[in-house]
Amino acid sequence: MEAAPKVIVMGGSWGGIQASLSVLQNLPETYSIPIILVLHRLRNQEGSLQEVFDKKLALKAVEIEEKEALRPGYVYLAPANYHVLLEKDHTFSLDVSELENYSRPAIDVTFTSAADVFSENTIGILLSGASKDGSSGLKYIFEKRGMAIVQEPEEAEVDTMPLAAIAMVPGCFILDTERIKAFLLSLHDR
Template identity: 70%
Template sequence: MHVQPKIVVIGGSWGGVKASLQLLEDLPANYSLPVVLVLHRLRNQEGQLQELFDLKLRLKAVEIEDKDILQSGYLYLAPPNYHVLLENDQSFALDDSELENYSRPAIDVTFKSAADVYGDQVIGIVLSGASEDGSSGLNYIFGKGGTVIVQEPREAEIETMPLAAIKATPGCRVMRLTEIKAFLQSLHVN
């Protein structure tokens, strides 16, 4: 039986902005899934990322606010200095607890909470980055039956994050950005 995904969660760090723009640039404005993007960012980088994504994409880019409800056709950006959690009512919760993997937002936190809420209906994607954040979260999604994809390390600007994710989850799909992009497009239901 093929499970219809409900959410796409993407994590990246160094090189992640460029990679995610490339990944999402051709998705239609009415894309049938919500996309949540957790990028490691400087603590004072308010708003700039949202403007960049809004300019380049058809998806509506918004910086997540506490209690926002997930909707398809949106790209949700983790705000600086907050962990992003998903709740059972399909809303977001922002959390300013301790750094995880030297990061807040931490990719692992979002990946794990998405898997707890959506189980095998989550698609988790790890992109370029210089830390190991995302690897245990990706493995957690895999354990719940979700689809896990890692950017081909040789193509990543910094291969540390993809390599850590592949090591943590040997069952993941390793794909080039063009392949991930085609996969995401194939999920769109008109």
């Protein structure tokens, strides 16, 4: 990857909350690359992921709002029951179209959208999960010359999602959460 990454998109489902917290926990509040996190959640689930992430991270965790601009130092959380897309002007668009891979938000939708906007400056990270969502989006990032990272399946709480991604994106990096965290820290502009 020649150019500096401009966005990190991360996805997971079953086991993804814990895995993403592990990856993001030591990143500084001034982290130089915006992070978008898409986690499968129950459509009628009450309670705020934002509160969970805000308590445990130095980064500011916010639930994505329509037309919100992408900024460094933030973890943007996909809201329940909305697909999240990135626009060319680096703002978010929320969409309530059909479920994709039985999910809304679908990881594939956000990964593909980020790669369309940032191409080789996109880093896609797929974590623990019990579906195949995210695999084709990660492949799309890789085809656009972005970086594809998959959580080590043996470490994942549920390995279905990582194994599906590895099968679809043979050129991906397979790392445990400690190595993903170390890699992300190495990208930070100090």
